[in-house]
Amino acid sequence: MPIRSSPTARQLRFAAELRRMRERAGLTSAEAAGLLGIKPNQVSNMEAARFGVSPERVRSLAGHYGCTDPELVDALIAMAGARKVGQWWEEYRDLLPDGWLDLAELEHHALTLRDAISMHVPGLLQTPEHAREIFRQAVPELSPPEIEHRVSFRVKRQAVLHRDTPTPYLALIHEAALRIAVGGPTVAAAQLKHLLAMSEHDHVTIRAIPFSAGAFPGSGQSFSYARGPLPALDTVQLDQSHGVVFLDAEPQLAKYRMLLDRIEAVSLPPARSRDLMAGIVHNL
Incomplete structure (x- = not known):
């Protein structure tokens, strides 16, 4: 072998x-x-x-x-199965860091996904225009082809929310991320309208963490939690400036499960979250 x-x-x-x-x-x-x-x-x-x-x-x-x-x-x-040939992310193996491909594979197999985001819209909910502007701000600067590879990869990751049996998804997004006008008012408004549209799907829950929540456990952090077939096989993904980091030790999993529960407890219910996003769009 x-x-x-x-x-x-x-x-x-x-x-x-x-x-x-x-x-x-x-x-x-x-x-x-x-x-x-x-x-x-x-x-x-x-x-x-x-x-x-x-x-x-x-x-x-x-x-x-x-x-x-x-x-x-x-x-x-x-x-234990061998790496499947033909998975869409394999097309990017020589174009993007391996950690990005591992993230796509993790999301593909997850039974549920939960994101807690402080300063940006989750990648699974970004419009191409929003993502493109994010990558334009990368340091060191990316070339136009590199930007487009990253944008297309990010959009293809979102297939887990649109396939025949979509993955249940919870996004906890801080109000700061909703108010940052990435790409200017037009791009920002389109991004917020996309969030509103996605929040109408039964398998997608978007809850805003309002400024009024003040400090809360996990504030300032951004992470994703992917549920596996058993709790022991769950995975936490941290998005660091130096690359993607995966955590899977049981004490780490327990910590981030608790953080998610506490963050969700201070977030607005879905309906009020939609009202907040609609109000921000109206004022752009």
Whole structure:
């Protein structure tokens, strides 16, 4: 089996879950290899996502590690599948950072998505004109082709909200992000009208965090929470200036679940959020 030169974040997450399963069993790599009848470096390679792992091997590992959760085993088998050829984000592999492609893959597989955004409109809800203006402000400056690649990628990510079975999505957006006139009044008005239209979909919930909320837990942060098939397989995505960061340790997941709940508690209900956005449009 050929060695993977660039495993995806999903493949790395699967490998990390195999390592956690082994560690919960109290086994070293060498001990696990002895149980499986393989070399220790093969265990290390599986846990580094250098090689694929067959469904049969996943079930064998789970049995030797004493994992009695069939839902977890089935979910890991689904994650263990080889990278599918032809997924739309693969077209961008040599054009954008790998982390961006990993984000698209994460969103594609998520059962639900929740965003908490402080200073900008979430990418899944941006119009092309809004996104284009955002990328024009990048440092270092991007060339026109680079900007267009990023805009088209961002728009294609939004397919998860428009497919036959769309992903349930909650966006918690601070009032500051709604009032920043990115691209000028015309672009800003079109962006707000797009938010209003999207908020009418049953699977999309947009809640504004008003200035009147003052300080609140997580204020100043922007992050996304992707629900997996089991809570242990959820993922948090942080959008940092140096690239995309994924978190999946249970204490981190628990922290961000709590943050989302507290942020949602200080946000306006959907109807009042729509009233706020409509008022901002009216005053542009």
